[in-house]
Structure formats: C-alpha cells, structure tokens
Amino acid sequence: MAQKKCGVIAIIGRPNVGKSSLINALLKAQAVIISPKPQTTRNAVRCIYNDENSQIIFTDTPGLNISRNKLGDFLNDSILEALDDSDAVLWLIDAGTRTLSPLDSEIARIIPQSLPVVLAANKSDKSDPSEAFTLYEGLREFRAEIPISAKTKKGLDELIAEIMQLIPEGEAIYDPEILMDTTEKFMAAEIIRGKVLMFLRDEVPHCTAVEIDEYKSPDEYPDRKKLYIRASLITETDGQKKIVIGEKGGMIKRIGSESRKAIEEVTGFPVYLELWAKVIPNWRKNNTALRRLGYS
Ligand SMILES: Nc1nc2c(ncn2[C@@H]2O[C@H](COP(=O)(O)OP(=O)(O)OP(=O)(O)O)[C@@H](O)[C@H]2O)c(=O)[nH]1
Ligand SMILES: [Mg+2]
Structure with missing residues (x-):
C-alpha cells in the first residue's frame, strides 16, 4: 500500500x-x-x-x-x-x-x-x-x-x-468528513457577504461587513426547530446603508432570502434569518471595529 x-x-x-x-x-x-x-x-x-x-x-x-x-x-x-x-x-x-x-x-x-x-x-x-x-x-x-x-x-x-x-509523508490531520477548518457561524456570515458581492455594485460590497449577532442551532431552540440567525450588514456611511437596504427594503430582503436558501443548503436545517443594516463609520480603519468583525 x-x-x-x-x-x-x-x-x-x-x-x-x-x-x-x-x-x-x-x-x-x-x-x-x-x-x-x-x-x-x-x-x-x-x-x-x-x-x-x-x-x-x-x-x-x-x-x-x-x-x-x-x-x-x-x-x-x-x-x-x-x-x-x-x-x-x-x-x-x-x-x-x-x-x-x-x-x-x-x-x-x-x-x-x-x-x-x-x-x-x-x-x-x-x-x-x-x-x-x-x-x-x-x-x-x-x-x-x-x-x-x-x-x-x-x-x-x-x-x-x-x-x-x-508534501511530507504522514497520516491525515483532519477527519475526511471535514471540508473546512472554520465554524458554521463564519460560513453563514460569508454566505451573506457573498450575496452582498453578488447584488451590489462598485464600492459598496467592499465597504460592507457581516456581523452575526445571534446564532442558535435547532438544539438550542427546540420549539422552533429552525436555525435562528440574526445578522447585521455593516457599512461605513448612511449613503451605503441606504443602498444596502434598497428601495422599500427590496435589496436587504433579496440578500436575506437568497442567503437563507444558501444557508439551508449548507446546514441542512430550515433557517430563520433576520438581517439588519447598521453603520460603523470608517470600520475598515478602526482597530476595535475590525477586531469585532473578525479581521484581526
Ligand atoms: N474563465 C474563467 N473564469 C474563472 C476561472 N476561475 C475563476 N474565474 C472567475 O474569476 C473571478 C474571480 O474568482 P475568485 O475565485 O473569486 O478569485 P480570487 O482569486 O479568489 O479573488 P480574491 O478573493 O478577490 O483574491 C470570478 O468571476 C470567477 O468566476 C477560470 O478557470 N476560467
Ligand atoms: Mg478569493
């Protein structure tokens, strides 16, 4: 062998x-x-x-x-x-x-x-x-x-x-079932950011970060039998926030519903996803904000 x-x-x-x-x-x-x-x-x-x-x-x-x-x-x-x-x-x-x-x-x-x-x-x-x-x-x-x-x-x-x-000889480090060394919560945030990149143009996606405010698996929420996610789309300015929300909330709704479907596919659970838009002025230049958003 x-x-x-x-x-x-x-x-x-x-x-x-x-x-x-x-x-x-x-x-x-x-x-x-x-x-x-x-x-x-x-x-x-x-x-x-x-x-x-x-x-x-x-x-x-x-x-x-x-x-x-x-x-x-x-x-x-x-x-x-x-x-x-x-x-x-x-x-x-x-x-x-x-x-x-x-x-x-x-x-x-x-x-x-x-x-x-x-x-x-x-x-x-x-x-x-x-x-x-x-x-x-x-x-x-x-x-x-x-x-x-x-x-x-x-x-x-x-x-x-x-x-x-x-690469050197040696036994596998990871269980072969594992696809990525990361958390389900990170993957959910990335899926949402992927939809922001897909639906928004120019500078806006680059100025947007996703923060997961609450992530509860169905075990923690047995009465709901759903994965419950509350997340925020963080932009740098009010103008960008308006674009993320879209006319009559159309854009954030679209990002939310497409993200929900994709997270359901990845996790295999029905998902309840609540999305909010927030501003943190100049978050890309701010150490505290970057740390909070997982970029440190
Ligand atoms: N035609 C063609 N397009 C490709 C191929 N691989 C990737 N692309 C396209 O190239 C673009 C960039 O792909 P990504 O995989 O996001 O590139 P990346 O290097 O990870 O980019 P960053 O994360 O921004 O550094 C996407 O539009 C892809 O669909 C390929 O083999 N052929
Ligand atoms: Mg890449």
Whole structure:
C-alpha cells in the first residue's frame, strides 16, 4: 500500500485570479465564496482535500493588495501567516497576464526562498498561458508550471500530482468528513457577504461587513426547530446603508432570502434569518471595529 501523505499548501496570488474558485473545483463543493470583484476573500481559511493517497490542506488567502487601510493590512498579514504555516506554495496567476505588476514582485518577495512553489496559470480556458509563464519565470524558481482552469477543471489532476511531490509523508490531520477548518457561524456570515458581492455594485460590497449577532442551532431552540440567525450588514456611511437596504427594503430582503436558501443548503436545517443594516463609520480603519468583525 502506498504511504499516505499530508501537507499544507498556501494558495496565493493577485486578487481575482481564481484562488477561491480553484479550491471549490478541487473540493467539488461551494466551500468558499467567489465573485467577479477583486478582494472577495478576507480571511485565510483552511480547506481540506482528500483522496485515497493524501490529505492536502489548501489555505485560501485574500489576494495580495496595495493596502489602503487597516483592513488591507489585515488581508496582507493573513497571507504571511498562511505562508508561515505551509509546506509549499501554489502561486496562482491569470493565464492572460501580459505585464507584471508591483504586486507580483511583492509576492515573490514574501514567499520564503526555502518553500517550493508551483506556478499555476488559471483561466487557461480563456487565454494561452505561455507568455504569462515566461514573464513569471524571471521572478523566482518554480518546481512546475501548470496551465489550469478552475472553470473547466482542466489540469487539476496534474496539479494534484505535482503538489503530492511537495508534501511530507504522514497520516491525515483532519477527519475526511471535514471540508473546512472554520465554524458554521463564519460560513453563514460569508454566505451573506457573498450575496452582498453578488447584488451590489462598485464600492459598496467592499465597504460592507457581516456581523452575526445571534446564532442558535435547532438544539438550542427546540420549539422552533429552525436555525435562528440574526445578522447585521455593516457599512461605513448612511449613503451605503441606504443602498444596502434598497428601495422599500427590496435589496436587504433579496440578500436575506437568497442567503437563507444558501444557508439551508449548507446546514441542512430550515433557517430563520433576520438581517439588519447598521453603520460603523470608517470600520475598515478602526482597530476595535475590525477586531469585532473578525479581521484581526
Ligand atoms: N474563465 C474563467 N473564469 C474563472 C476561472 N476561475 C475563476 N474565474 C472567475 O474569476 C473571478 C474571480 O474568482 P475568485 O475565485 O473569486 O478569485 P480570487 O482569486 O479568489 O479573488 P480574491 O478573493 O478577490 O483574491 C470570478 O468571476 C470567477 O468566476 C477560470 O478557470 N476560467
Ligand atoms: Mg478569493
């Protein structure tokens, strides 16, 4: 019987290259939220891939950003922490990249020289990756260069085979039933934030956070037989709050009902979801607010 392998891989890259989409494709589940907008992911989350030979713990990370506030600092710090905890790195790029940006040099700088790195060019269903590979080859050494597509699943078997070479022998750390190392409450907040990203435009989703004020499982509420969630959509200004609420409350109702359905699917429980809109002025620059919202 082949020796089992188990290791941690940090997936890092610019915003919007498809890091979270790749995790969902590998796990064959809607584990983490994705959106066409950059800066979707805000917390490094461990997502667990299992097959007969291995357990690979992929850390989804926020896209490295040019930090403009304390939230941006938190996002970048969480990438450093994920790197610190990993056996190897999967640097994800967009196959369509035709020029390097300062973010790429910064990514090359923060990856410790001692860590092996696989370079994967995502969205190769849309663009030929050869030119992008040539550009990135100037930044550091890579163990492998693999064209992939999280959308069509192209190259994913080859990617897993390469990663298997880089992780140590060892037994699984997580129960194979576990998809993500996080709480149900965090997942519910992320589902709601995913709907905010889906339905609202421009700056508003970036200025919005979700706070779970109350989360009661059906065991705690036997008379209701429902998962009871009370949550707040926190924006920075009254203007943003108005947009989140929408005309006659239409927007917040839509976010609420779509979130409820998605949380019911994930948890398997009927859900009662109450959503409120609140303002915390400049929460992205405020340490106390960031801590309260789970960004510290
Ligand atoms: N055509 C194509 N689009 C993709 C592919 N993978 C992801 N996308 C799209 O790219 C966009 C960004 O995807 P995400 O997975 O949220 O990207 P991310 O790197 O996690 O982004 P941040 O969390 O903001 O750093 C979404 O609109 C995806 O649908 C792919 O293989 N092909
Ligand atoms: Mg992401």
